[in-house]
Amino acid sequence: MLERGRWMVVTGFAVAMGWVEAATVFYLRSVVDRFEPYQPNPLPDVGRWGQAELVREVATLVMIGAVGWLAGRTWRARLGYAGVAFGVWDIGYYIFLRILTGWPHSLLDWDILFLIPLPWWGPVLAPVLIALLMVAGGTLLVWFDGADQPLWPRRTSVWVGALGILLALGVFMADAAQALPGGEAAIRNTLPTRFNWPLFLCAWAFMATPTVRLAGRVLRSPSREFERDAPPPTPNP
Secondary structure, three states: OOHHHHHHHHHHHHHHHHHHHHHHHHHHHHHHOOOOOOOOHHHHHHHOHHHHHHHHHHHHHHHHHHHHHHHHOOHHHHHHHHHHHHHHHHHHHHHHHHHHOOOOOOOOOOOEOOOOOOEEEEEOOOHHHHHHHHHHHHHHHHHHOOOOOOOOOOOOHHHHHHHHHHHHHHHHHHHHHHHHHHHHHHHOOOOOOOOHHHHHHHHHHHHHHHHHHHHHHHOOOHHHHHHHHHOOOOOOO
């Protein structure tokens, strides 16, 4: 299958996965009356449901990793497909949640993004920006990487990107980390009051470095484009 076809199949899977995620959250928030995440007692104690939700989040990551592994033909393309799937899924999730619940009202609405190892808080715009970056970088790897012409950023860019990820995680979990001394109850009832946009944007710029490097390499080597997908030449009789 042509690489563009694989990309479209993975994207379609991620869109469907985004709907499933939005529908699941719709059901859960209907039960606990939490369509607006930013309100008192944002993480109510619902017994075994909380444990099931944590496992579901891990299962989601496993699914994304699995589709990337199956779609890619090199380890770099596998990472690329996983990035595309993650980014499209995340963006689709917010679009479908808006259709189902009317939330988020804007890209600046606070959301609980993840629960492992601590609750991640941030405006909707923050994960969407990261998701767009994952789709862009993943698409470059998927479309232009090949066994004979490997596409990968330099080691320095990778380390800069990793630093950006760590900084972003720190921004998302800062409020929950401050509540740690108060125990689980304090973490559950923490509502952030300020998002550190300057530090997050700095982190996002760091995370964008590998993608920018990849784009630069592709622009300098236009012959890469889908040449590996061309049919083999027909031998002369």
